[in-house]
Amino acid sequence: AGLPAPVDPGGVHCLPVLRETPLFRDLGDQALRHLAAGCTRRTVARGRMVCDAGAALDGMYVLIDGRVKLAILSAEGAERVIDIVLPGGVFGESAPFLDAPSPVYAEALCDCNVLSVSRERLREAVELWPAVALALLTSLAQNVRTLTRDLEACCLLSAGQRVARFLLNEATCGRGTADEAEVALPA
Numbered sequence: 001a002g003l004p005a006p007v008d009p010g011g012v013h014c015l016p017v018l019r020e021t022p023l024f025r026d027l028g029d030q031a032l033r034h035l036a037a038g039c040t041r042r043t044v045a046r047g048r049m050v051c052d053a054g055a056a057l058d059g060m061y062v063l064i065d066g067r068v069k070l071a072i073l074s075a076e077g078a079e080r081v082i083d084i085v086l087p088g089g090v091f092g093e094s095a096p097f098l099d100a101p102s103p104v105y106a107e108a109l110c111d112c113n114v115l116s117v118s119r120e121r122l123r124e125a126v127e128l129w130p131a132v133a134l135a136l137l138t139s140l141a142q143n144v145r146t147l148t149r150d151l152e153a154c155c156l157l158s159a160g161q162r163v164a165r166f167l168l169n170e171a172t173c174g175r176g177t178a179d180e181a182e183v184a185l186p187a
Helices: 009-020 029-036 119-128 130-156 159-170
Strands: 039-044 049-051 059-065 068-073 079-085 105-108 112-118 171-173 181-183
Touching (some): 009 029, 009 039, 119 130, 159 171
Antiparallel strands (some): 049 105, 068 105, 171 181
16 A cells, blocks of 8 residues: 555566565565566676666665676776675665766676566655665675775785785685685685
8 A cells, every 4th residue: 555556567487586685684574575567687798788887876786696797997997896796795785875877887797697686666665665775784794894894805905915814714614624614615
């Protein structure tokens, strides 16, 4: 009662994806259905852009499968990878709240499927369900923490120390001796 009409009646097909996405998995069914009604799903081929730096985003993205690189380019063309998004990950979650262009570009590292959650639906959901606002704030706070750690590493650690820290953070201890570990590189 009093909820806006669905933008995309076919959004029901997006509902299972939202239910499995860590950001949204603890939300109630009504909030998830509301968000799903404003979703669109698309396939992005390897090497193609999900979004360009400087583009106005009409929502945020959920990666269904594949891998997406978030990066920035300097004026000289040097690239800095900010993150590699894996399935279930989200990006562009600040877009619904800022009227600013995307500071990063998102490139598909392999063929992938992404879900776009509309800006309007996200804003409405934040107003209607405090749990949606809390989930988004938590995600944004985690991003700030990650970026702060990355900035610290870039400014205060040598290249060798940064590689060692990365490998230690990604390592999974083996079942054998205590000094064995495996590292699965995301890209």
